[in-house]
Amino acid sequence: MVSQFEYSQIAHPDEGQQLGNILAQCFLNSQDEIEPYFNRIGRENLRIIREGEQLVGGLAMITMGQWFGGQRVPMTGISGVGIAPEYRGTGAAIAMMQYTVKELHAKGVAISVLYPATQRLYRKAGYEQGGIFCSWEIPTQSIQVREQPLRVKPVVPINHELFHDLHQQQAKLNNGNLDRNQAIWEQVILPNDQEKLYAYLIGSPDQPQGYIIFSQNRENDGSSFIGLRDWVVLTTAAAKTFWSFLANHRSQIDKVRWKGSVFDFLTLLLPEQTIKQKFIERWVLRVIDVPQALEKRGYPLGIQAELHLEVRDDLLTENNARFILSVANGRGEVTRGGKGELTLDIRGLSPLYTGLFTPHQLKLAGQLDATETALLSATQLFAGSSPWMPDFF
Numbered sequence: 001m002v003s004q005f006e007y008s009q010i011a012h013p014d015e016g017q018q019l020g021n022i023l024a025q026c027f028l029n030s031q032d033e034i035e036p037y038f039n040r041i042g043r044e045n046l047r048i049i050r051e052g053e054q055l056v057g058g059l060a061m062i063t064m065g066q067w068f069g070g071q072r073v074p075m076t077g078i079s080g081v082g083i084a085p086e087y088r089g090t091g092a093a094i095a096m097m098q099y100t101v102k103e104l105h106a107k108g109v110a111i112s113v114l115y116p117a118t119q120r121l122y123r124k125a126g127y128e129q130g131g132i133f134c135s136w137e138i139p140t141q142s143i144q145v146r147e148q149p150l151r152v153k154p155v156v157p158i159n160h161e162l163f164h165d166l167h168q169q170q171a172k173l174n175n176g177n178l179d180r181n182q183a184i185w186e187q188v189i190l191p192n193d194q195e196k197l198y199a200y201l202i203g204s205p206d207q208p209q210g211y212i213i214f215s216q217n218r219e220n221d222g223s224s225f226i227g228l229r230d231w232v233v234l235t236t237a238a239a240k241t242f243w244s245f246l247a248n249h250r251s252q253i254d255k256v257r258w259k260g261s262v263f264d265f266l267t268l269l270l271p272e273q274t275i276k277q278k279f280i281e282r283w284v285l286r287v288i289d290v291p292q293a294l295e296k297r298g299y300p301l302g303i304q305a306e307l308h309l310e311v312r313d314d315l316l317t318e319n320n321a322r323f324i325l326s327v328a329n330g331r332g333e334v335t336r337g338g339k340g341e342l343t344l345d346i347r348g349l350s351p352l353y354t355g356l357f358t359p360h361q362l363k364l365a366g367q368l369d370a371t372e373t374a375l376l377s378a379t380q381l382f383a384g385s386s387p388w389m390p391d392f393f
C-alpha cells in the first residue's frame with residue numbers, strides 16, 4: 001500500500017492533545033469530554049494519521065468480544081474516526097481504515113465492528129452491515145403487567161462488576177451482543193449531565209435473575225420517560241417483574257424506552273401492541289481473519305455440514321482464497337482449498353456470518369453466488385436469532 005499518510009500510535013503527549021482537538025471538533029464535543037473518553041479507551045488504543053509533520057486525524061480501538069452461535073469471537077470495535085476538516089476528501093480516512101484493518105489482522109483479531117456515519121467509507125475497507133441497534137418506546141400506562149413474582153432491590157452505589165455475570169449469561173444467547181470490556185461497562189453506568197442513574201437487581205440478591213439500570217428524564221414538552229441504560233432478564237419470573245416494576249412508575253412517568261432486538265421477546269408479555277420503534281441503525285462488521293472468524297463462532301448443534309467458500313478480499317490477501325468450513329457438534333474447522341461453491345466478496349461475508357440476512361436474500365442482493373447445495377448448507381449453518389446489540393461506541 002503506497003500512501004502519502006503515516007499511521008501510528010500516539011508517541012508524544014502533544015499528539016494526544018492535537019487528536020483531542022480534532023475529535024472534539026469532529027463530534028461537536030468540548031475538550032472536557034474528550035479527556036475522559038481517552039482515559040476510558042486507553043491512550044495506547046488510539047491511532048493517528050499524519051501527513052508529514054501534520055496530524056490529520058485518528059481513531060480509537062476497543063478490544064472486546066462478540067457472541068455468535070453461543071461462542072465468543074475476538075472483536076475490535078472502532079470508534080471516534082475523525083479527520084480534520086481541512087484534510088477531508090483527500091483519502092485520509094480510507095487510508096487510516098486500511099492501515100487499521102491490516103494492524104488488526106497482524107494481531108490475530110477475528111472481526112471488527114463499528115457504527116458508520118457513512119457506509120461508503122467503511123465499505124471501501126471491507127465492512128458491511130452486520131446487525132441492529134434498535135430502541136423501543138412504550139406508554140407506561142399500557143404496560144398493564146401487574147403480577148410481580150420477584151422482589152427488586154436497589155444497588156447503591158452502582159458498581160458495574162456486580163452485573164457482569166448476569167450480562168454474560170444473557171449476551172451469549174444473543175447473536176451480536178458484546179462481551180463488554182471495561183470501557184464499554186464504564187460507558188453503561190456513566191451518567192450524562194444532571195442525570196441520576198438507578199440500578200435494581202431482580203430476584204434475591206444472592207441469586208439474581210436479572211437487573212435494570214435507568215434514568216428518569218423530562219422532554220421539552222414536559223412529558224417524562226424512563227430511559228433504560230441496560231437490562232438483563234434471565235427467567236420468565238424476571239420478565240414479569242421487569243414489566244410490573246416499570247408499570248409501577250405510571251403515575252409520574254409517561255413512557256419507557258429501552259434497547260433491544262428488532263424481535264424483542266419482552267414485548268410478547270404485553271397485553272397489546274403498544275410499542276413503537278424509536279430508532280433503528282445497523283452496525284457494520286468486517287471479517288478480519290476468515291479462518292479465525294469461522295472457527296471462533298458457534299453453529300447450530302446437530303448439524304454436520306461442509307461449506308466450500310471462495311472469498312475475494314482486495315486488502316488482506318490472506319483472506320483472498322478458497323476455504324472449506326467443516327462443522328460438527330456446534331463447532332467449525334477451516335482448511336484452505338476446496339471447490340469454492342459459494343463465492344462472495346469479504347463484505348458479503350459479514351451479513352452471512354452474523355445471520356442478518358439469509359444466504360438466499362444475500363444472493364438476491366447480489367452479495368454472493370452459490371450452488372443450490374452450498375446455499376442450503378449455508379442456510380443451515382448461519383441460521384440463528386437476529387443479530388443486535390444494545391451498546392453504541
Ligand SMILES: CC(C)(COP(=O)(O)OP(=O)(O)OC[C@H]1O[C@@H](n2cnc3c(N)ncnc32)[C@H](O)[C@@H]1OP(=O)(O)O)[C@@H](O)C(=O)NCCC(=O)NCCS
Nearest residue numbers: 026081082083088089090091092093094116117118120121
Ligand atoms: C467521515 C470522515 C471521517 C471522512 O473522512 P475523509 O478523509 O473525508 O474520507 P476519505 O477522503 O478517505 O473518503 C473515503 C471515501 O468515503 C467517502 N466519504 C467520505 N465522507 C463521506 C460522507 N460524509 N458521506 C458519504 N461518503 C463519504 C468519500 O467520498 C470516499 O469515497 P469515494 O472515493 O468513492 O468518493 C470525515 O468527514 C469526518 O471526520 N467527519 C466528522 C466525524 C465523523 O462523522 N466520523 C465518522 C464517524 S463513523
